[in-house]
Every structure is written in structure tokens, then in C-alpha cells.
Amino acid sequence: GATIGFLGGGQLGRMTAFAARSMGYDIHVLDPEAACATRPIASRTITAPFNDVNAAIELASQCDVVTLEIEQIHPSVLDAVAARTALRPGRDPVYIIQDRIRQKQWLKSHGFPLGRFVAAQQASDIADMVRECGASIAKSTHGGYDGRGQVRLSDPEQAMDAWTALGSRECLVEQKVSIHYELSVLVARSPSGATAVYPPSRNHHTSGVLTWAVVPAVISDEMAQRAQTLARTVAERIGIVGLLAVECFVTTDGELLVNELAPRPHNTYHHSERGVATSQFEQLVRAICDLPLGATDVFAPSAIANLLGDVWLQDSAPDVTHALNVTGSRLHLYGKAGARAGRKMGHLSAVGDSAQDALGRVLESYRRLSPGTISSFDVHEPVLAH
Numbered sequence: 001g002a003t004i005g006f007l008g009g010g011q012l013g014r015m016t017a018f019a020a021r022s023m024g025y026d027i028h029v030l031d032p033e034a035a036c037a038t039r040p041i042a043s044r045t046i047t048a049p050f051n052d053v054n055a056a057i058e059l060a061s062q063c064d065v066v067t068l069e070i071e072q073i074h075p076s077v078l079d080a081v082a083a084r085t086a087l088r089p090g091r092d093p094v095y096i097i098q099d100r101i102r103q104k105q106w107l108k109s110h111g112f113p114l115g116r117f118v119a120a121q122q123a124s125d126i127a128d129m130v131r132e133c134g135a136s137i138a139k140s141t142h143g144g145y146d147g148r149g150q151v152r153l154s155d156p157e158q159a160m161d162a163w164t165a166l167g168s169r170e171c172l173v174e175q176k177v178s179i180h181y182e183l184s185v186l187v188a189r190s191p192s193g194a195t196a197v198y199p200p201s202r203n204h205h206t207s208g209v210l211t212w213a214v215v216p217a218v219i220s221d222e223m224a225q226r227a228q229t230l231a232r233t234v235a236e237r238i239g240i241v242g243l244l245a246v247e248c249f250v251t252t253d254g255e256l257l258v259n260e261l262a263p264r265p266h267n268t269y270h271h272s273e274r275g276v277a278t279s280q281f282e283q284l285v286r287a288i289c290d291l292p293l294g295a296t297d298v299f300a301p302s303a304i305a306n307l308l309g310d311v312w313l314q315d316s317a318p319d320v321t322h323a324l325n326v327t328g329s330r331l332h333l334y335g336k337a338g339a340r341a342g343r344k345m346g347h348l349s350a351v352g353d354s355a356q357d358a359l360g361r362v363l364e365s366y367r368r369l370s371p372g373t374i375s376s377f378d379v380h381e382p383v384l385a386h
């Protein structure tokens with residue numbers, strides 16, 4: 001059978017690798033960590049940093065197609081892989097997305113709706129932005145995820161500290177958007193240009209980290225259409241082959257804005273393994289292997305809640321039995337060795353009769369698993385409404 005190479009062997013690679021193995025593909029992975037989450041599912045692991053061109057060439061020479069689960073891969077490595085085998089997604093969308101400023105400027109130049117932002121070259125640019133726009137968020141250009149590499153400011157006086165905290169180098173500064181709710185839309189696109197758009201996911205973040213996500217999103221049909229059209233258009237314009245997740249804000253004024261893009265499977269679509277006709281992982285395999293894209297209908301409302309390392313750092317061990325006694329719930333662990341605060345270790349999922357029901361179940365399951373950490377995000381079940 002054919003071999004798929006993965007640049008990056010974290011949980012996204014692992015879950016994609018499970019799907020790919022089920023479909024008969026062989027998996028090779030390149031990751032800096034020897035004990036990466038994808039290793040047990042791969043027949044070959046290359047342990048090397050992501051900027052190691054020779055290691056990437058070795059991977060490419062063994063694989064029929066190479067994909068990635070992180071966007072921070074040096075362009076010279078992407079070029080080296082693309083020169084030897086099919087790289088999907090290709091260099092250009094990854095290059096645009098991997099730098100927050102480049103990504104924002106690309107979105108702006110293509111007319112997509114965004115909040116206000118500026119590329120700060122010095123601390124005073126941050127201060128000017130806060131003076132002009134009020135509360136803002138400064139973000140490092142490369143490498144941030146789960147809200148890392150971000151500093152929130154409400155006073156121009158905080159600009160110098162923010163500049164220093166982000167390494168005293170160019171950074172992105174965004175006006176803090178008044179968020180009504182957050183959405184994401186996942187798009188799959190084949191080499192031929194065929195697309196499959198997922199129904200929007202409704203997402204909740206706490207301190208910059210995803211806490212839960214649910215489909216269907218419980219939004220108006222008009223908003224769902226708008227978000228799906230927006231995401232499809234971005235995917236086509238940027239020329240993704242594989243998956244593109246478009247993270248959006250719906251503001252308290254009802255505006256739909258793009259937050260950021262991800263050229264890979266996305267944490268907010270882990271529920272697609274439970275309630276959508278084709279999981280995002282299978283869909284990625286279909287897209288990069290030029291197979292027909294699968295249906296994206298939601299056949300069961302489903303929700304996920306992230307499990308961070310904090311769950312395993314409590315005085316009492318997580319109560320898996322109690323948690324899995326919630327009807328419709330399931331536990332997914334990523335097989336990561338050490339639990340650290342804030343590290344994504346797994347997630348819970350649940351299906352239900354409605355989005356509200358699925359969300360209620362997954363949060364109940366979480367509460368039973370780890371009563372000590374749920375209060376850190378949402379004690380009360382949120383009411384989904386638009």
C-alpha cells in the first residue's frame with residue numbers, strides 16, 4: 001500500500017494516522033520527540049528537529065505523499081519535501097499561515113473581514129494601538145498556540161512589558177474584539193479543487209485555550225451559510241489541499257470576523273469523529289490521497305471537552321469509571337508521557353439528542369472525571385442560543 005509521511009507527530013498526527021491505517025496506508029513520521037504521540041501508529045519514526053532539511057528529505061524519499069500537523073515548518077524544508085514528493089497542503093498556504101502578520105495581511109488584501117490590527121515594529125507601536133483602539137492583544141508572529149505567546153493589554157503603559165515579553169521583536173497587535181460567540185469552519189479540498197465544507201462548530205475558549213466545542217452550532221441558518229461561504233472562499237483562494245480550519249468571531253454587533261487559519265486538522269473538530277459522517281482525520285486522508293471527499297452531514301449532535309495536564313495533577317486521580325457512566329460519552333487519550341499544566345492530554349466527547357444535550361453530557365462527564373478543574377472554565381452549563 002501507499003505510505004503517508006507526517007511532519008509532526010502530536011495528537012493530530014496520531015488521530016490522522018489511526019484513520020489512515022484503517023484505510024490501509026502505512027505511516028512514517030518526523031518529530032523532534034522520539035516518544036511522540038504518533039509513534040505507536042507509525043511504522044517508521046524519524047527523530048529530528050523540524051528545520052532539519054536532510055531528515056525531511058529522508059521522510060519525503062520514503063513517502064508517496066507528505067502532510068503536516070503543525071504549520072511551523074521552515075520554508076526550506078517544505079521546498080525540499082515538495083521537490084521530492086507530493087506535499088499536501090503545499091508550501092504557499094503554509095508559508096502564508098505560519099506568520100501571523102503575513103496571514104493577517106493576506107486575509108486583508110483578499111478582502112476577508114477582520115478586526116483591527118497593526119504590525120508593531122517597536123513598543124511605541126503597541127502603545128499607539130492601545131491608545132487608539134483600547135483593550136488589545138499582542139501576539140508573537142510565530143509558534144503561538146493555546147494562547148501562548150500572547151499578551152493582553154488595556155493601558156498604553158503596558159506596551160513596553162508586552163514588547164519585552166514577546167522577545168522585543170516584530171509582533172501582531174489586534175484590537176480586543178467584543179465576542180458574542182466563537183465559530184470555526186473546517187474545509188477539505190482535493191488536488192482537483194473539489195471541496196467539502198463542514199457545518200460550523202461552536203467553540204468556547206478560556207484564557208486562550210479551547211475548553212469545549214459542539215456541532216451543530218445553534219446559530220441562524222443565515223450565519224451558518226455566511227460562515228461556510230467565507231471559509232470555502234478562503235480555502236479556494238489560499239489553495240489548500242487537505243484541510244483548512246477557519247476560526248471566526250461573531251461580535252456582539254453580529255459581525256462575522258476571521259480570527260485565524262490552520263492548514264491541518266483542528267481541535268474544534270474532534271467531535272467529527274463522533275457525530276459527522278466523515279471525521280476530519282479520514283477526510284484529510286481522502287483529500288491528500290485524492291480519494292472522493294466524504295459527506296459532512298451531522299448525524300448526531302456531538303461535543304468535546306479538552307483535558308489538559310491539570311486533570312492529572314490534582315490530589316485525587318481522575319475518576320474514569322464515573323465519567324464514562326454518562327450516556328454517550330467517550331474518552332480519548334493521546335498517549336503522552338508527562339502531564340504538565342496546560343498540556344493537551346486528551347479529550348472527552350459525547351453525543352446527544354441536541355447540541356445542548358451533547359454539551360451538557362460532555363461537561364457532566366468532565367465534572368465527574370475531574371471536579372477540581374472544571375471550575376477553572378465553566379461551572380454552569382452554557383445555554384446555546386443566538
Ligand code: ATP
Pocket residue numbers: 115137139144145146147148174175176177178179182205207208209210247259260
Ligand atoms: P489556537 O490554539 O487556536 O491556535 P492561538 O494561540 O493561535 O490559538 P488565537 O486563536 O489567536 O490563539 O487566540 C486564542 C483565543 O483568544 C481566541 O479563540 C479568542 O477566544 C481569544 N482571542 C484571540 N484574539 C482575540 C481578539 N482579537 N479579541 C478577542 N479575543 C481574542
Ligand code: MG
Pocket residue numbers: 144145146260
Ligand atoms: Mg493558532
Ligand code: MG
Pocket residue numbers: 247259260
Ligand atoms: Mg486560535
